Amino acid sequence: MSKTLMCVLAHPDDESFGSGGTLAKYAQEGVDVHIVIATDGAAGSVAKGYEEQRSQLAAVRAEELKRAVDILGGTLHMLNYRDSGYINDPNNEHPDAFINQDVDTVATVIADMIRTLKPDVVFSHDSTGGYWHPDHIKCYEVTKRAYEMVQAEAHEWGPQKLYYTAFANTRTKFFIAIMRLRGKDPTKLGRNEDIDLTKIGLDPSLITAKINIRSAWDKKQRASAEHGSQGGGGFVGYFPKFTRKWFFGFETFMREYPEIAPGSRKETDLFEGL
């Protein structure tokens, strides 16, 4: 029987910039991949030339997302909660903002999707949201809750493993060095200059899985490029071209369930042991 992977991510582009290699790799290996995107992305930073489209940004981002998922492979599920924006963004005050929704209510929606799609493996953002984005942290909370709800029901089927995307601070330190070499300020990242790279990254001992995505590298780049309204490249664009595939040739995760003993050998496959 074919395996099923489900991810719950915050914004249109997180599926490509963040874990696009892992999603594309598993899709091309025949895994049934389901990509759940929580928000409409309408508070996302607006790339040059897209300012006039701000009011229609949600529609633009939905189209970009569909094209990106077509490239990665897999089935897209959009929950269309209102994008909250980064820390201190006025969008966070809106009552419809994703971060202001009740955790159990959203978790119930995601739990229903888990019951329907029956994934073997689920992943979401980690508890820091990767870079402290409130929507990412909310995704972590609701996905963990949903997973635990379904696990508590003791079905005959999974989900059997829950992971979070996880980025080691050793890699962040390397990025900071590269940015300084290129004359960029690593504490003022992003078009709004509100992302501080020096506060990003987890202790590497927390990383439990390292997935080689080189076979899906081109798909990840092409899918990322579809997100033109968001700059279309994530952090990758800061790096000299020859370093990219080498440095970004793997994606890392931490496993929440089943628990993993500290110091265990790192997994190289999210389906290992299943």
Ligand SMILES: [Zn+2]
């Ligand atoms: Zn995001």
